[in-house]
Amino acid sequence: MKRITQFQIGKLGITIGVIESLSLALINHKQVRISTLPASGRNRENIEQMAQEIVGKLKEKCDYRIIGFTIVITKKASPQNKTMPKKSFLRKK
Numbered sequence: 001m002k003r004i005t006q007f008q009i010g011k012l013g014i015t016i017g018v019i020e021s022l023s024l025a026l027i028n029h030k031q032v033r034i035s036t037l038p039a040s041g042r043n044r045e046n047i048e049q050m051a052q053e054i055v056g057k058l059k060e061k062c063d064y065r066i067i068g069f070t071i072v073i074t075k076k077a078s079p080q081n082k083t084m085p086k087k088s089f090l091r092k093k
Helices: 016-028 044-057
Strands: 005-009 031-036 062-067 070-075
Touching: 005 016, 016 031, 016 044, 016 070, 031 044, 044 062, 044 070
Parallel strands: 005 031
Antiparallel strands: 031 070, 062 070
């Protein structure tokens, strides 16, 4: 079973600490879910602006999707992170 990394954004909004925590979480996880609490201003436009701001401030290239009052951030795969096909170590005679 996958563990889901979750964050919450409240009345303080997006702070430097939130961005740093998200960056650290994206090192080990491909996907992070961020719940927006009622104090953060729960309307569609505010959530869209928050998602754009978060993705713009992150060092990693990410996509986002909004599901209700939750922002789902997914890390894009970079060419360096893709695994190469395994080579056969058997020698041909």
